Amino acid sequence: MTTTHTLNDPLDVQPTPLALLLLGRESDPRSERGVECPGDLPAPSDPDLVERARAAKARLGDRVFILGHHYQRDEVIEFADVTGDSFKLARDAAARPDAEYIVFCGVHFMAESADILTSEQQQVILPDLAAGCSMADMATAEQVAECWDVLTEAGVADTVVPVSYMNSSADIKAFTGRHGGTICTSSNAQRALEWAFSQGEKVLFLPDQHLGRNTAVLEMGLTLDDCVVYNPHKPGGGLTADELRAAKMILWRGHCSVHGRFSLDSVEDVRARIPGVNVLVHPECRHEVVRAADHVGSTEHIIRMLQDAPAGSTWAIGTELNLVRRLAKAHPDKQIVFLDKTVCFCSTMNRIDLPHLVWALESLADGKPVNRIQVDAETEHFAKLALEQMLALP
Numbered sequence: 001m002t003t004t005h006t007l008n009d010p011l012d013v014q015p016t017p018l019a020l021l022l023l024g025r026e027s028d029p030r031s032e033r034g035v036e037c038p039g040d041l042p043a044p045s046d047p048d049l050v051e052r053a054r055a056a057k058a059r060l061g062d063r064v065f066i067l068g069h070h071y072q073r074d075e076v077i078e079f080a081d082v083t084g085d086s087f088k089l090a091r092d093a094a095a096r097p098d099a100e101y102i103v104f105c106g107v108h109f110m111a112e113s114a115d116i117l118t119s120e121q122q123q124v125i126l127p128d129l130a131a132g133c134s135m136a137d138m139a140t141a142e143q144v145a146e147c148w149d150v151l152t153e154a155g156v157a158d159t160v161v162p163v164s165y166m167n168s169s170a171d172i173k174a175f176t177g178r179h180g181g182t183i184c185t186s187s188n189a190q191r192a193l194e195w196a197f198s199q200g201e202k203v204l205f206l207p208d209q210h211l212g213r214n215t216a217v218l219e220m221g222l223t224l225d226d227c228v229v230y231n232p233h234k235p236g237g238g239l240t241a242d243e244l245r246a247a248k249m250i251l252w253r254g255h256c257s258v259h260g261r262f263s264l265d266s267v268e269d270v271r272a273r274i275p276g277v278n279v280l281v282h283p284e285c286r287h288e289v290v291r292a293a294d295h296v297g298s299t300e301h302i303i304r305m306l307q308d309a310p311a312g313s314t315w316a317i318g319t320e321l322n323l324v325r326r327l328a329k330a331h332p333d334k335q336i337v338f339l340d341k342t343v344c345f346c347s348t349m350n351r352i353d354l355p356h357l358v359w360a361l362e363s364l365a366d367g368k369p370v371n372r373i374q375v376d377a378e379t380e381h382f383a384k385l386a387l388e389q390m391l392a393l394p
């Protein structure tokens with residue numbers, strides 16, 4: 001029995017050179033997103049930004065549909081026609097075939113998913129091309145292809161079913177579709193794993209090790225010893241063939257740079273400060289944090305739970321700060337605090353600000369679409385197979 005079950009400190013992960021190219025001005029074709037955002041942006045200090053956004057949106061009318069991810073800034077959410085998590089938003093976009101332009105206020109992989117699920121005639125626009133996701137960038141197509149070679153050499157590839165989190169590039173979703181796997185969200189990860197284990201003996205879970213581990217161990221009854229971590233920065237993933245043969249869950253060494261920062265200390269600290277507090281965290285948090293929390297659930301689950309909570313109850317929430325602040329404002333009858341004193345916003349989500357939104361909308365209204373996100377036909381075909389498998393999960 002393997003004992004490789006290191007609970008990695010996400011901060012000691014060697015980032016790919018791509019993951020931190022947030023402020024660069026150059027494109028990197030190996031990244032799940034571009035890093036250059038062309039265009040003549042309005043100044044953030046322009047006092048007319050709100051009015052300009054309203055006017056451009058009014059000029060476009062029903063031709064534009066604006067999607068706002070839950071982690072977006074307030075100034076952007078104000079203009080969203082609908083809000084939600086990444087999968088809900090992609091489906092909302094698909095349900096509006098009459099909208100010529102889908103402006104996705106979120107990150108790059110979300111815009112790709114929207115492009116995959118919408119028609120050829122619809123154009124998906126990402127207001128800032130530098131709004132990528134550091135987690136999605138932790139699994140590149142080349143790295144994952146190399147991993148599959150390692151699994152093949154170890155003689156286990158035939159028994160492995162890939163399960164990829166929605167938070168992955170279109171390339172990784174296509175890899176998953178090519179190898180008979182499924183996509184999952186943080187809401188249906190357990191059902192995805194149950195299905196995958198009915199199809200094969202092992203799961204390769206990409207790219208978020210924490211969601212994979214938390215679901216396998218806390219929801220499926222697997223042990224930490226059943227899990228190994230494949231590190232794409234080490235030869236052979238840092239694992240021996242015997243370790244791969246013994247494992248049931250092969251977890252990719254990726255994590256969310258926001259949720260991965262919540263620590264056991266932050267849980268203990270908030271419990272000491274607020275006696276009786278309910279700690280509610282996202283499953284992208286580290287295993288020990290999820291174990292120490294009272295409740296765990298997806299973004300949509302967190303929103304519902306706080307809606308249903310009794311007045312006067314107290315909550316410490318471990319998810320993105322923009323959302324927690326809006327929830328605290330929406331429920332003044334409950335005490336809602338952020339779980340950690342130092343964790344901050346998702347910096348890539350925050351790249352979409354009012355100047356970028358105004359620039360994107362005004363360009364569309366002038367008939368000059370900018371920052372279109374287009375997935376090529378072959379990638380789209382296989383990525384769709386994996387997405388459709390998710391929709392068909394029992």
Ligand code: SF4
Binds near residue numbers: 132133135347349
């Ligand atoms: S919150 Fe985490 S998973 Fe979501 S976009 Fe930001 S880095 Fe990616």
